[in-house]
Structure formats: structure tokens, C-alpha cells
Amino acid sequence: MAYDRNNVFARILRGEIPCKKVYEDEHVLAFHDINPQTPTHILAIPKGEYASADDFSQKASDAEIAAMMRALGRIAREQGVAETGYRILANTGPAAHQEVAHFHIHLFGGRDLGGMLPRR
Numbered sequence: 001m002a003y004d005r006n007n008v009f010a011r012i013l014r015g016e017i018p019c020k021k022v023y024e025d026e027h028v029l030a031f032h033d034i035n036p037q038t039p040t041h042i043l044a045i046p047k048g049e050y051a052s053a054d055d056f057s058q059k060a061s062d063a064e065i066a067a068m069m070r071a072l073g074r075i076a077r078e079q080g081v082a083e084t085g086y087r088i089l090a091n092t093g094p095a096a097h098q099e100v101a102h103f104h105i106h107l108f109g110g111r112d113l114g115g116m117l118p119r120r
Helices: 008-013 053-059 062-078
Strands: 021-024 028-032 040-046 086-089 105-109
Touching (some): 028 062, 040 062, 053 062
Antiparallel strands (some): 021 028, 028 040, 040 105
């Protein structure tokens, strides 16, 4: 999956599209999802141009990777879901239904999230 510099998250990073920001540092921007699936639904994106989790894991610096994980923990605490529980999810590629070719992690919480995947 190639990086598209005109994807919606790249446009948010450039300030072309507004977002409801909850966190920002040198490497990460996090904001409320415009179509929340749970009471707390935050998207965390790296500021670098990474198309997927695979791309991020190969090319991001140690500082960028650490910043993403630290941001997710801080956001969960600030949103009040750290104690009750939350889920982080990153879809990678077409089979996982990744909709935007910019690596992003969903943080879900605010209710019982049920099982991860239906049993087959």
C-alpha cells in the first residue's frame, strides 16, 4: 500500500480539515473519530508519512514508536477509560479493511467492548 499525501489524515495534519484534537506532541496527533463506534473513540496518527502498521514498524524511529505508545496510554487515562478497560486497534491492508492509507490506531472505550472477534 503506497502512501497517498492527499489522504484525509494527511490533510488533517496540514490543517486543511479540522479535527477535535485530544492530544498532540512532536510525533503524534490524536482526535475524536467523526463516526464513533463507542462512547470513547479516538484516532491516534503519527505525523510522519506511514501507510500502515507494517510501514510504521519498518521505517519509524524509536522515538516515533515510543511516542505513539505513550500517547495511547496518556489518552486512555485522560479520557477516563484506563481503569475500566479499552481496546486499541490498527487495521492493516485490504483484508483488514484499512480505509485510510495513513497508519492510525483506534482507541475504543466507555462501555463493555465484548469479545475481540466472533468465534467460527
